[in-house]
Amino acid sequence: QVQLVESGGGLVQPGGSLRLSCAAPRRIFSTYVMGWYRQAPGKQRELVADITSRGNINYANSVKGRFTISRDNAQNTVYLQMNSLKPEDTAVYYCNGRLGPYEFWGQGTQVTASS
Numbered sequence: 001q002v003q004l005v006e007s008g009g010g011l012v013q014p015g016g017s018l019r020l021s022c023a024a025p026r027r028i029f030s031t032y033v034m035g036w037y038r039q040a041p042g043k044q045r046e047l048v049a050d051i052t053s054r055g056n057i058n059y060a061n062s063v064k065g066r067f068t069i070s071r072d073n074a075q076n077t078v079y080l081q082m083n084s085l086k087p088e089d090t091a092v093y094y095c096n097g098r099l100g101p102y103e104f105w106g107q108g109t110q111v112t113a114s115s
Contacts, residue, residue, distance in 0.1 A: 002028055002104045004095045009109030012085055016113065020080040022095030022106055029076040032099045036069065036080045038091035038111075045094070049080060063089075085113040 008020040020036065035050030035058075049059045049069040057069055068081040078095065090113050095106035 004106035006106040032097040034078040040091040
């Protein structure tokens, strides 16, 4: 069973920042597309950002300019730096690794932007 281990969620005031981390097994991290998804109550899970093993990055329009995805190949870890958080960013954030038909998920971490 592949484990993606997430950390870094929490409660922050609107306008604040959080950084999420996701550690993956090396055999996954080195070849898979790593990404972050989120799911708000009553809504479908949506892609936030992803990054390929070569460093190509894709962002959802709603987070462009505020969120930054990055990867540390030495630590087999992918990060999501979230700045200028808005109440509508509140959701459970999931780490994802995918390659062709193969896909793995983390357990999810709650991010809440509220005053």
